Amino acid sequence: MNEKAEPLENLIRNWRTYCTEENFIGIGSSRKVYKVGERVIKVHLHPIGKLQSQNEMAIYNEIEAKGLAPLFAAVHFVDERISIQSYYRPILRRDNQSFEIDGDKDAIWIPDRYEDALLELDREFDCFDLKDSDNYGLNDQGKLVFIDYGMSKSLYENMWVPLAEAGVLPQIEFDICNGCGEKKELRMYGEEDQDKRCYSCGKE
Structure with a gap:
């Protein structure tokens, strides 16, 4: 468009x-x-x-x-x-x-x-x-x-830091994506989040 x-x-x-x-x-x-x-x-x-x-x-x-x-x-x-x-x-x-x-x-x-x-x-x-x-x-x-x-x-x-620490907003972590295997920016929701997939692999 x-x-x-x-x-x-x-x-x-x-x-x-x-x-x-x-x-x-x-x-x-x-x-x-x-x-x-x-x-x-x-x-x-x-x-x-x-x-x-x-x-x-x-x-x-x-x-x-x-x-x-x-x-x-x-x-x-x-x-x-x-x-x-x-x-x-x-x-x-x-x-x-x-x-x-x-x-x-x-x-x-x-x-x-x-x-x-x-x-x-x-x-x-x-x-x-x-x-x-x-x-x-x-x-x-x-x-x-x-x-x-x-x-x-x-x-x-x-606002941002308390919500990120609570897992409401994602922090950005640079690590290996468990989906595609590439090192990318991952959106991580709090310390308990173990879902290490990138946006392309379906994690928003």
Whole structure:
């Protein structure tokens, strides 16, 4: 499906029809993501996902006023169930896992005012996990764009951690999948969870 031929209103109204296995591009502990042309639909799997999306919209609106919008994926819509955001191509993982962005090692990707954006996110919005490569995409010039920036330190500590420890939300563990035998990211629900299968092998 070509997003350019679909008005935003259609995506909002008919979002379920776009959230198909062929459009699936990623899943976290609280949101599942589908690509539709040049946009993504983030489906909220848990109320924390909705809070992250709301934070992203609030942050984007303020960042835009400060001239930093090119460094962030625009948020076009948020409600109880979904958010719609601009799509940017993912950063390839290293050894099948995400990595921390390094200003020297990854200098080719660093856009102008990147440090300003990091400072704003940390100081003004209390954002968490700012340098994980999975939180970025690349624009047409091959420069970093924040695509997942709605998790604050307070949201992480006060809501995410207790729910993860209780086995309600999954923590990500890099280990051998008992299904396909490959070393992948596994979604593990608390210390008692022994089901070591990856998403591709059926564990959500």
